[in-house]
Structures are given as structure tokens and as C-alpha cells.
Amino acid sequence: MDFSKITELAGAQLMAVEMELANSLCSEIPTVNELVLSTIKSGGKRIRPLVLTISAGMCGYFGDLIPKVGVILEYIHTSSLLHDDVIDGATSRRGKPSANAIHGNNITVLSGDYLYATAFNNLAKLDDRDHAIVVSRAVAAMSEGEIFQMLKTGDISLSMEDYLKIIYGKTSALFAAACECGAIMAGMDADKRKALHDYGCHVGYAFQLQDDILDYFGEESVIGKKPGTDLAEKKVTLPIMLLLQELEGAEREEAIEAFLSVQLSEIMQLLVKHDIQRKSTAVVQMHIENALFLLNNFPDSQYKEALVAITYELSRRKS
Amino acid sequence: MDFSKITELAGAQLMAVEMELANSLCSEIPTVNELVLSTIKSGGKRIRPLVLTISAGMCGYFGDLIPKVGVILEYIHTSSLLHDDVIDGATSRRGKPSANAIHGNNITVLSGDYLYATAFNNLAKLDDRDHAIVVSRAVAAMSEGEIFQMLKTGDISLSMEDYLKIIYGKTSALFAAACECGAIMAGMDADKRKALHDYGCHVGYAFQLQDDILDYFGEESVIGKKPGTDLAEKKVTLPIMLLLQELEGAEREEAIEAFLSVQLSEIMQLLVKHDIQRKSTAVVQMHIENALFLLNNFPDSQYKEALVAITYELSRRKS
Numbered sequence: 001m002d003f004s005k006i007t008e009l010a011g012a013q014l015m016a017v018e019m020e021l022a023n024s025l026c027s028e029i030p031t032v033n034e035l036v037l038s039t040i041k042s043g044g045k046r047i048r049p050l051v052l053t054i055s056a057g058m059c060g061y062f063g064d065l066i067p068k069v070g071v072i073l074e075y076i077h078t079s080s081l082l083h084d085d086v087i088d089g090a091t092s093r094r095g096k097p098s099a100n101a102i103h104g105n106n107i108t109v110l111s112g113d114y115l116y117a118t119a120f121n122n123l124a125k126l127d128d129r130d131h132a133i134v135v136s137r138a139v140a141a142m143s144e145g146e147i148f149q150m151l152k153t154g155d156i157s158l159s160m161e162d163y164l165k166i167i168y169g170k171t172s173a174l175f176a177a178a179c180e181c182g183a184i185m186a187g188m189d190a191d192k193r194k195a196l197h198d199y200g201c202h203v204g205y206a207f208q209l210q211d212d213i214l215d216y217f218g219e220e221s222v223i224g225k226k227p228g229t230d231l232a233e234k235k236v237t238l239p240i241m242l243l244l245q246e247l248e249g250a251e252r253e254e255a256i257e258a259f260l261s262v263q264l265s266e267i268m269q270l271l272v273k274h275d276i277q278r279k280s281t282a283v284v285q286m287h288i289e290n291a292l293f294l295l296n297n298f299p300d301s302q303y304k305e306a307l308v309a310i311t312y313e314l315s316r317r318k319s
Numbered sequence: 320m321d322f323s324k325i326t327e328l329a330g331a332q333l334m335a336v337e338m339e340l341a342n343s344l345c346s347e348i349p350t351v352n353e354l355v356l357s358t359i360k361s362g363g364k365r366i367r368p369l370v371l372t373i374s375a376g377m378c379g380y381f382g383d384l385i386p387k388v389g390v391i392l393e394y395i396h397t398s399s400l401l402h403d404d405v406i407d408g409a410t411s412r413r414g415k416p417s418a419n420a421i422h423g424n425n426i427t428v429l430s431g432d433y434l435y436a437t438a439f440n441n442l443a444k445l446d447d448r449d450h451a452i453v454v455s456r457a458v459a460a461m462s463e464g465e466i467f468q469m470l471k472t473g474d475i476s477l478s479m480e481d482y483l484k485i486i487y488g489k490t491s492a493l494f495a496a497a498c499e500c501g502a503i504m505a506g507m508d509a510d511k512r513k514a515l516h517d518y519g520c521h522v523g524y525a526f527q528l529q530d531d532i533l534d535y536f537g538e539e540s541v542i543g544k545k546p547g548t549d550l551a552e553k554k555v556t557l558p559i560m561l562l563l564q565e566l567e568g569a570e571r572e573e574a575i576e577a578f579l580s581v582q583l584s585e586i587m588q589l590l591v592k593h594d595i596q597r598k599s600t601a602v603v604q605m606h607i608e609n610a611l612f613l614l615n616n617f618p619d620s621q622y623k624e625a626l627v628a629i630t631y632e633l634s635r636r637k638s
Binding site for chain 1: 346347348350351402405406424425426428429430431432433435436437439440442443444446448451452455456458459461462463465466467469470484
């Protein structure tokens with residue numbers, strides 16, 4: 001299934017999300033609305049509302065909880081972007097000055113808080129315990145993932161288990177919540193809910209791992225940023241973990257030294273020599289397969305086909 | 320009623336809050352638990368759980384929603400302290416190094432996010448729409464109040480209406496939510512809920528206004544900080560607003576000049592000359608009277624007497 005077909009399936013709901021995002025914020029403080037709206041507008045592709053819409057559709061739900069929860073997910077995603085930009089000291093977001101660059105760190109952090117609170121206020125109005133629990137748990141995991149990543153910066157003994165914990169928080173938690181909310185609003189049982197949660201989780205892993213691979217093997221003109229950012233920040237990611245698994249003795253020590261002293265060309269040579277791009281891509285492939293396998297829990301439909309297509313699109317992207 | 324009697328009335332519930340605060344956090348990341356717990360421990364007097372407990376008792380509710388919501392209120396209060404300390408660049412909190420001084424701004428902001436999310440997760444588990452709406456609305460107002468204060472820094476034309484908006488967010492919103500939750504859990508009607516919400520709101524105003532007065536007229540040895548902090552940060556507060564209302568022509572211009580160039584002794588002379596301490600205290604008194612008047616909506620009881628005593632205690636404190 002190509003993406004125009006997916007857009008056709010989800011289009012009306014995504015349009016409703018977009019309208020609501022443009023109109024729903026009503027802080028009495030114009031600066032807050034302006035800051036939040038400009039970040040929402042530059043916030044990207046509405047992937048979370050998309051997987052929510054398609055997940056719900058696959059479970060047979062097409063009602064107006066979809067745009068309501070879609071907006072909540074985008075608010076939360078936007079809040080996390082605002083806080084991330086402050087934390088990373090980012091100066092731009094998608095080619096425009098970031099909120100913190102324009103309004104300063106303090107107002108940006110507080111606007112993120114305002115938006116989190118607004119998301120939870122909207123959730124409270126839904127009056128559905130399951131949605132509120134799933135979404136709030138995801139937000140807790142998102143913060144934990146970011147903190148865990150900071151604490152593990154430069155830790156070359158990072159285990160795959162801990163690494164998955166980090167990327168669960170960074171990416172999978174909110175993807176998984178989006179998918180699970182689709183099952184919840186359709187009234188699915190616990191097994192189906194878990195299947196869609198786990199599907200979203202593996203898609204999130206595949207997406208983030210692909211991101212980590214592109215950070216070493218992507219082309220600057222395509223990914224829109226300089227490769228080697230993770231290395232510069234001494235973030236231990238999949239390629240480095242797989243490389244260190246391959247090496248022993250002096251070569252391993254040299255690789256660690258090159259990583260800790262941020263020597264990109266030396267690291268790239270080792271990654272190429274040990275075929276790490278292929279090995280990393282195989283890990284992404286495993287998560288894609290896990291994700292697709294979980295969709296067997298649902299009957300065939302256009303929506304299921306769309307989720308299959310989204311799975312490939314998100315995890316095989318070049319940028 | 321003296322405070323030992325109030326403690327007797329609320330003691331069991333506050334003890335339950337304390338136990339839950341010490342035991343309930345279960346982030347997988349030890350740093351997060353440590354950071355949050357040390358801030359919670361240094362977080363003060365549990366005023367919000369106290370007014371919640373007494374408000375609920377006045378409405379005839381004594382069940383286990385009290386400690387559950389009390390913990391949620393303390394989580395939210397603590398999150399706001401964590402973010403405030405980052406924003407203010409604080410190095411200490413109640414005589415100990417602040418979380419941001421120990422763990423850095425980034426981990427502190429994210430731990431605040433984690434704690435907000437945990438509070439909302441606990442709220443979701445309560446499965447009560449009204450509690451969730453009231454509390455999440457308060458959190459949105461808290462962030463808005465802080466942002467509004469920043470935007471109005473140094474603005475000597477600040478109106479009393481805008482000033483009350485700021486201190487509504489800073490203090491009243493969560494006080495009012497605590498009181499209203501007491502009415503909600505007791506199943507009170509909308510009028511009683513509004514009466515307790517507005518009561519909490521006026522107590523919050525009185526508390527914060529008294530704080531603003533002490534910032535000019537308190538003794539350093541009693542209030543535990545140097546007077547003049549608000550002036551140093553060019554925060555326009557009640558004493559300054561009342562002073563500027565009194566003055567005209569050249570004297571007003573001189574006062575504005577002294578404020579904007581942070582000349583404490585000159586400002587103090589003017590405040591004394593124009594009897595601003597007494598006039599400011601009269602405004603506090605008005606909010607106390609408004610608060611106490613709202614308690615007429617409830618039948619006499621020990622709990623109501625306790626709320627009267629708390630009202631005086633919070634708004635007439637010297638530190």
C-alpha cells in the first residue's frame with residue numbers, strides 16, 4: 001500500500017486533529033499560545049495521530065475519540081520537544097529558530113508544563129480511566145528515558161537491555177500508547193490491547209534504531225544534519241554497541257579510545273571494516289518482523305495493510 | 320483553635336500521606352527517586368494535604384481518597400519546586416543544596432516532568448473525572464502564572480487584576496484545587512465546591528500577599544532570606560503597586576526610578592513614609608475576610624474551626 005492510500009484512510013481524522021490543534025489552545029497569555037502553536041506547526045508529520053487513527057480503524061473504531069486523543073498525543077509530543085530543545089540547547093527546529101531561542105529557556109520550560117497540563121486536562125475530560133493511565137504512564141517513561149540516557153552518556157558498557165530502556169522512553173512509549181489507545185477506544189480485550197501496545201513498541205524501536213544508524217551512515221544532504229552527532233555527544237547507540245561486541249583486546253581498547261575522544265573517521269573505518277551497517281540493519285529488521293508478527297492478532301483489512309506499510313516506511317526511512 | 324488541635328484532627332491522614340510519599344515512587348532509575356525524594360522531604364509543611372484533609376472533614380469525608388489526593392498534590396507541588404529552582408537558578412532549598420545544584424538543570428527538569436506524569440497517572444487510577452479536571456486545570460494555571468510573572472517583570476503599570484492572575488497561578492490555584500477536592504470527595508454540590516474553591520483561592524492570595532509584604536518588611540532572621548529579593552528581581556508586588564497608587568508627579572517618577580534601579584533604601588523610605596505596610600496588610604485582611612465569609616456555607620464543626628485557624632496562620636505568618 002502506498003502512502004497516498006494511507007492518507008486517504010486517515011485523512012479526515014488527521015484533518016480534524018489539525019483543526020483542533022490550530023484552535024483549541026486558549027491560554028490567556030498570548031505568548032504561550034504563540035510559542036506553543038509555532039512549535040506544534042513545526043512539529044512534523046503527526047505520526048502519532050496517524051498510527052492512532054489506523055490502529056483504531058483496524059479495530060473497527062472510527063469515532064470522534066480519535067481526533068481528541070490525537071490532539072492529546074501531539075500536545076505531549078510537543079511538550080517533550082520544548083523541554084528537549086531547552087535541554088539540548090537547540091537553536092533551531094526544522095529550519096526555524098526554536099522556541100527557547102526566541103523566548104528563552106524559562107518560558108519554554110513553563111510552556112511545556114502548561115501544554116502537559118492541558119493534555120492531561122483534555123484526558124480528564126474524556127473521562128476514560130484506561131486512556132488516562134496509558135498516556136500518563138507513557139509520559140513518565142519518556143522523562144525516565146531521557147534521564148537514563150543522560151546518566152549513561154559515555155558509558156561504553158551500556159547493555160542492550162538498558163539501551164532498549166532508553167529508546168523505549170525516547171520513542172517507543174508514546175508510539176505504543178498511541179497504538180494501544182486505538183485498541184482501547186475500540187473496546188478491544190487485554191490481549192488485543194497488549195498486541196497493539198507491543199506493535200507500537202517495536203515500531204518505535206525500529207524507528208529509533210534506524211535513526212541511530214543514519215547518524216553514522218546517513219548522507220547529510222538527506223538526513224538534514226551532520227552525521228556523527230551521537231558520537232559528538234558520546235551517546236552510546238546501536239552501531240557502537242555492535243562494534244564493541246565484535247572486538248577484542250587491543251582493537252577494542254582502540255575503538256573505545258576513539259569513541260571517547262570523538263574521532264569520527266576512526267570510528268567510521270571500524271564500523272565499515274566490521275560490517276556494522278548491515279548488522280545494525282538486521283536488528284532493525286528483527287523489530288520490524290516482531291511488529292508485523294503482532295499484527296497477526298487482527299483480521300485482514302485495509303487498515304492492517306496500512307499499518308504494515310507504515311511499519312516499513314518508519315523503519316526504513318533514509319531521513 | 321491552636322495548631323496542636325489541628326494536627327490532632329488531620330494527623331492520621333497526614334501520616335498516611337507521609338508514608339505514601341516515602342514509599343510510592345518507583346522509577347527504575349535510582350537517581351530520579353533520590354532527587355525527587357530529597358526534594359519532597361525538604362518540601363515543607365504539607366500545607367496542601369492539610370487544607371485538603373480539613374476541607375474534606377468539614378464536608379464529612381474521612382476516607383482514603385484523602386491521602387491519595389494529598390500525595391498527588393505534593394507531587395505536583397514538588398514538580399513545580401523543581402522547575403522553579405531551575406528557572407530561578409536556585410542553589411539551595413531550605414538550607415540544603417537544591418536538586419539542580421546537585422544533579423544539574425537537565426535532569427532536574429526531566430525529574431519534574433516525571434513527577435508531573437506520576438501525579439497524573441495516580442489521578443487516572445482514581446478514576447474520578449472531577450478530581451482530574453480540577454487538578455490538571457490548576458497545574459495549567461500554575462505554569463501560566465509563572466510565565467505571566469516573567470513577562471510582567473519590571474512592568475510598573477501592572478494592574479491589580481493582572482497581579483492577582485499571577486499570584487492565582489503561583490499560589491492560589493493549587494490551594495483552591497486542594498480545598499475543592501475535599502468537597503468533591505465528599506460528594507458536595509456545585510455551590511459548596513465553588514465555595515471551597517474560592518475559599519482556597521482567597522487563602523492563597525492572602526498567603527502570597529503576606530509573602531510579598533514580608534519581602535520588604537520581614538526580618539531576615541525570621542523570614543530566612545534577605546528582604547528586597549522581589550525588588551532585586553524587579554518583580555512588581557503589592558507594596559510597590561500600593562506605593563505607586565499613592566504617588567503623583569515627580570515623587571512617582573522618583574519612586575519608579577528607584578524601583579527600576581533597585582534602590583532598596585530609597586524604596587523602603589517611601590514605603591514607610593506612605594504607610595504601605597499597614598495598607599498592604601489591609602488588603603491581606605480583606606482576602607482573609609473573604610475566605611472566612613465563604614466558610615459560612617458550611618455548618619459549624621471542629622473542622623470549620625480548624626480552617627478558620629489555618630486561614631489566620633497562613634496569612635499572618637511572619638516567615
